[in-house]
Amino acid sequence: MEVAGRKLDNASAEFVLHCQPCLEDGREISANGFCKICKEFMCDPCIAAHKRFAISRNHVFLTKDKMPSFYMNKDKADFLPTEPCHEHTSEMIKFYCPTHDDLGCSDCVVLHHRNCKVEYLSETAKQYKESEEYETLNENIVHMETVISALNNKVKDSEAFVSENTKEEIQKLRTFRAQINLVLDTRENMLLKSMKENEIKQKEILSKLRDGIKGLKQTLAETTTDMQTTEKQLHQHFIHAKMARIRDNFKILVIQIVQSNPDSFSRSTSRITSETAIDLSTVEWTKDAELDVSCTEDPNDSWITSSALVEPGKCLLADNLNTCVTLVDINVNKVLSRSELIGYPWQVCAIPSGHAAVALPDENKRKFAKHI
Incomplete structure (x- = not known):
């Protein structure tokens, strides 16, 4: 049933469809869409407001080029066409052709289905709910819902697995880093301890060498004094000279042995002085x-x-x-x-x-x- 106006002929200006919620408030605003559920024409602000409410958020809207070209009686809307023709957008779908399994408007019937036995859409729609095709369609929809739900669950499981796997790998990395730090700290402490012990041993050996050098200086001074005091006593001078030569040769030999083996400081605990030779029995040998x-x-x-x-x-x-x-x-x-x-x-x-x-x-x- 058409209300609030009529459609003019082609020579006249087209009939303007107004937003029905605004008309109820006394405002005439051109409609830019049509709600298929509410069977109402609406302007852009009303469409936006319609989509904000939970009860109407999922309603289906037809754009301006696809919406009906006349107002509808809501009581009879179920029996009236609501979808625009895909070929003739200014006309609504009213007929169904069983021969070509095609939907169309009046123009489509005249142009493409003139020799076909077409059916009026409202009568065909009533029988369709009882058909096997409709039942199969519903079964397919239920099946697809099950498949989609299963896929969604798999995606959720995969997301949880990825998150958990990332946490595990991060924990492994941190544990490995902690182990490396522990090994390095332990090795550092061992090296520091070994270096400190080696330092103490080196200083002990150097201290003994220093005492030996001091003794050599003292012996050299005594020898020099003896040689000077016995210079006029030839037999005494000869005896002291020979004794000094033998003693100094021994000391020089010990010093040369020490200088030619500097690594022995860290490998043995031998007593190396001016008066003792190297005792290999005291050397610490390691494999x-x-x-x-x-x-x-x-x-x-x-x-x-x-x-x-x-x-x-x-x-x-x-x-x-x-x-x-x-x-x-x-x-x-x-x-x-x-x-x-x-x-x-x-x-x-x-x-x-x-x-x-x-x-x-x-x-x-x-x-x-x-x-x-």
């Missing part, structure tokens, strides 16, 4: 990492009979059974080079300027030097 000195060219097991330190970190070894000498880097446990000999080596020693001497007992005890 270091084992060296692998074998080579692929060796026909026999290695039998090392002698070694010599040619430079810091590099050691020259005499291998008797394999008739060769090998140069080993003791820091990285690696054989740097191997040299075949003409006999079975027994002794090896380093010589300045990058040479080494090797003793070959089986070759008439001949020795030769070879560049390292």
Whole structure:
């Protein structure tokens, strides 16, 4: 049923549809949409207000180009067309063609379904609710709702898993960092303790050396005085000179031994003074990492009979059974080079300027030097 006006002919201006809620307040505002649920035309402010309320938030709206072109009687709205034709937007869908399974307006029937037996939409819609197609559609909708719900639950579970996994990885990282810090702290404390103990030992040895030097100075002064006082007494002068020579030679020997072995300060607790020699029985020997000195060219097991330190970190070894000498880097446990000999080596020693001497007992005890 049309109210509040009528549709004019094509030569006249088009009938203006006004917002129905505003008309009730006495305001004439052009409608820009149509609510399919409330069957009312509305302006933009009324549409926005309509969507704010929970009860009407999900209502379906038709835009201005798709909304009906006339007012409707709400009591008969269920029997009137409410959807605009997709081809003729100014007309409403009123007919259904079973032959082409198509919906259309009056113009569509005239243009495309003139020879078809079309049905009026209101009568077809009443029968559709009892059809198998409608029942299948509802079953599909229920099935899709179940599938969507299951997918939604999987997404939630995945989100929870991702969050929990992230927390676990962060905790593992923090635990690992705490373990590293603990190891580093423990190692630092051990090194600090070892360095402090070594410092104390070094200072004790240096203190003893200082006392020894003081004793040497005193002895030297006494010798000088004796030599001066006995200068005119030739036999006394001769005796003191000889005694001073023997005593000083011994002391110089001890000092040279100390100077040529500075690393012995940290490896032993020997009493090194001007009056005592080095006692190896008091040296503390410790087992270091084992060296692998074998080579692929060796026909026999290695039998090392002698070694010599040619430079810091590099050691020259005499291998008797394999008739060769090998140069080993003791820091990285690696054989740097191997040299075949003409006999079975027994002794090896380093010589300045990058040479080494090797003793070959089986070759008439001949020795030769070879560049390292």
